[in-house]
Amino acid sequence: MIQLIRGFKDVLPGEVELWQMIEKTAASLFEDFGFREIRVPILEHTELFARSIGKDTDIVEKEMYTFEDSKSDLVTLRPEATASIVRAYIQHRLYAVDPVQKFYTIGPMFRRERPQKGRYRQFYQINAEVLGAESPLVDAQLIFMLVEFLRRLRVSDTSVHLNTLGCPKCRPAFQKELHRFLSKIKTQLCADCERRKVKNPLRVLDCKVLACREAVADAPAMIDHLCEECKGHFETVQKSLKKLDIQFEIDKRLVRGLDYYTRTTFEIQTGLLGAQSAVAGGGRYDRLIEELGGPVQPAIGFAIGFDRLAEIVSANNISAPEIDLFIATLGEQAKTAAFEWSCSIAVSGIKTEMDFSDKGLKGQMKKADRLGARYVLILGDKEIGEETAVLRNMTTKEQTPVPFEGIVENLKIKLKNS
Numbered sequence: 001m002i003q004l005i006r007g008f009k010d011v012l013p014g015e016v017e018l019w020q021m022i023e024k025t026a027a028s029l030f031e032d033f034g035f036r037e038i039r040v041p042i043l044e045h046t047e048l049f050a051r052s053i054g055k056d057t058d059i060v061e062k063e064m065y066t067f068e069d070s071k072s073d074l075v076t077l078r079p080e081a082t083a084s085i086v087r088a089y090i091q092h093r094l095y096a097v098d099p100v101q102k103f104y105t106i107g108p109m110f111r112r113e114r115p116q117k118g119r120y121r122q123f124y125q126i127n128a129e130v131l132g133a134e135s136p137l138v139d140a141q142l143i144f145m146l147v148e149f150l151r152r153l154r155v156s157d158t159s160v161h162l163n164t165l166g167c168p169k170c171r172p173a174f175q176k177e178l179h180r181f182l183s184k185i186k187t188q189l190c191a192d193c194e195r196r197k198v199k200n201p202l203r204v205l206d207c208k209v210l211a212c213r214e215a216v217a218d219a220p221a222m223i224d225h226l227c228e229e230c231k232g233h234f235e236t237v238q239k240s241l242k243k244l245d246i247q248f249e250i251d252k253r254l255v256r257g258l259d260y261y262t263r264t265t266f267e268i269q270t271g272l273l274g275a276q277s278a279v280a281g282g283g284r285y286d287r288l289i290e291e292l293g294g295p296v297q298p299a300i301g302f303a304i305g306f307d308r309l310a311e312i313v314s315a316n317n318i319s320a321p322e323i324d325l326f327i328a329t330l331g332e333q334a335k336t337a338a339f340e341w342s343c344s345i346a347v348s349g350i351k352t353e354m355d356f357s358d359k360g361l362k363g364q365m366k367k368a369d370r371l372g373a374r375y376v377l378i379l380g381d382k383e384i385g386e387e388t389a390v391l392r393n394m395t396t397k398e399q400t401p402v403p404f405e406g407i408v409e410n411l412k413i414k415l416k417n418s
């Protein structure tokens with residue numbers, strides 16, 4: 001039997017309802033904050049990701065699904081959505097009317113990481129991005145919206161981790177100092193960090209290897225090397241979050257794995273996920289639009305790990321929706337009548353089901369129970385003879401006769417009002 005690819009997964013009915021509920025919660029909240037949905041392709045030119053995420057990052061170096069298509073174009077299954085959104089903003093000149101554009105998108109991403117619980121090779125993210133806005137109030141509002149989203153899904157045990165990565169004005173001097181520090185402790189670093197130290201020293205700061213974490217405990221931090229503008233920006237973000245009653249921790253080691261980040265970076269962590277504790281992450285990328293050939297415009301965004309979120313929310317026991325009506329029939333004549341009725345009732349927005357196999361009445365009642373039907377309409381030989389079906393309320397067990405004459409309209413009224 002052919003199995004699915006390692007690190008990929010099916011989202012089956014039962015779980016899908018939960019995913020839909022999360023999607024609806026995100027769309028409704030984000031739209032209230034002025035975000036509009038954007039849908040971008042899953043396949044892009046490899047260069048888009050190499051230039052934005054950065055050649056020396058784990059994602060671009062070893063995790064992308066990249067291949068040449070039959071005409072030798074080098075393409076990649078997107079490992080994240082921000083680069084594509086920025087590309088669309090530039091390509092369609094979405095900045096021309098108003099540089100400030102707010103987008104959200106929900107969809108699959110692909111990274112060839114080592115699969116484990118909470119880490120997949122095809123995983124889903126919910127992204128929200130504000131392009132063209134520099135104000136630190138936007139940073140605070142975005143974090144506020146993210147926290148509210150998790151609150152609406154009743155995700156508890158979360159903490160906001162906040163850091164700043166400075167800007168091209170203050171970061172180079174800090175990087176030099178960090179490099180000097182890392183040269184002194186080089187024998188204590190893992191092989192990956194040994195490499196990162198030269199190409200991307202910031203990444204050493206958030207290496208998960210315990211020996212590296214201990215070795216960089218006293219490393220210099222960006223937060224102590226900010227220029228006046230970055231310092232002012234970060235202070236306003238913090239002040240605004242406090243005004244909005246959002247608790248946060250400053251995490252000097254929070255670097256995030258993508259090169260394009262500047263200034264504010266943040267992560268939402270939870271104790272409910274084990275090793276993969278980050279449920280969402282994001283930050284500013286003030287240079288990316290320009291670096292990808294667009295106008296000089298700042299931006300900020302976040303990505304929520306959908307799969308991880310669904311795991312937490314399903315542990316909260318939010319159950320699948322039940323159905324309104326199940327029609328149980330006996331005999332061909334009853335089945336034909338029920339078939340027509342069920343179609344008419346279902347199109348009016350009442351969730352209706354019937355059984356198309358030849359199960360007995362008892363088996364059908366069991367199925368209705370399993371589906372969580374609120375009502376069952378029973379239609380056997382006796383009912384056909386008397387031209388009156390029986391409607392059973394599955395909660396109170398009360399049974400009432402419903403004449404065939406006008407039955408569809410009567411049921412619509414009854415079920416909509418109960």
Ligand code: AMP
Binds near residue numbers: 111121257280282303
């Ligand atoms: P990133 O795009 O790396 O900033 O990640 C943002 C969020 O996406 C993380 O906080 C995770 O919740 C989620 N995420 C990232 N990589 C994976 C993965 N391989 N599997 C599942 N979720 C992931």
